[in-house]
Amino acid sequence: MILEPVDAAYRPTAPGHQSITVLLTSLCRWAQPILRYDMGDSVLWRPDPCPCGDPLPAIKVRGRAADLLSFSRRDGESVRIVPMAFETVTERTPDVDLFQIVQMNPTTLQVRIRPTPGADPDRVWSAVRTEIVGLLTAHQVGHCTVERAHEPPPQAQAANSALASPSRDP
Structure with a gap:
């Protein structure tokens, strides 16, 4: 080693x-x-x-040393969540081939998904959204918006997942 x-x-x-x-x-x-x-x-x-x-x-x-995602609770306090938590819930969702989650602001996430060939994109989106909302709810920020992006995740990603902020978004 x-x-x-x-x-x-x-x-x-x-x-x-x-x-x-x-x-x-x-x-x-x-x-x-x-x-x-x-x-x-x-x-x-x-x-x-x-x-x-x-x-x-x-x-x-x-x-x-990875960045933490910071969300605003309804009481104004901030909640920080490690990006790996979002990767974990998305990767365990069936039929997700590639994804990217972009934090647009402290209360909005945008999710780009490429389903596996033959999978129903609407079913995959619904399952991914449910998982992400569940994670946010568990951290007391379930009021945050989880948006479905119209564009697919970028193909250039080396792994099957990515998390980004708008300033780093390709």
Whole structure:
């Protein structure tokens, strides 16, 4: 296993400097090795030896550095939800081939969906919307609007999902 703390340009970070993300390489799986997988976690290589006495390099993990989505509750308070929660509920919905969720403002999400071939787009949309509204309701922001986008998600996404804000939206 090789762990590479890197900056935003994927250059190695020096000991004592916080990384933007971490790349992981694992050659343990002969048939399908993992090469420089972007973990999304931020770490700090310790500039000094580990206090436990281990001579190997030590890191301090900060955790996920991904943006949190912020929603306004009816009482004016803010609720923050990790993007992975939206990915999880959408990916578990049957017949979703590709999707993108864009936060338009603190009370509106726009969802772009490409159903699997042969699936009923209206049924898929209804199921996805139900899952997302359920997630929002569980976080006390069920009043937020979940809109169906007319355009499909961009094809250029490397994975089957994406979350974006309008400023980063392709």
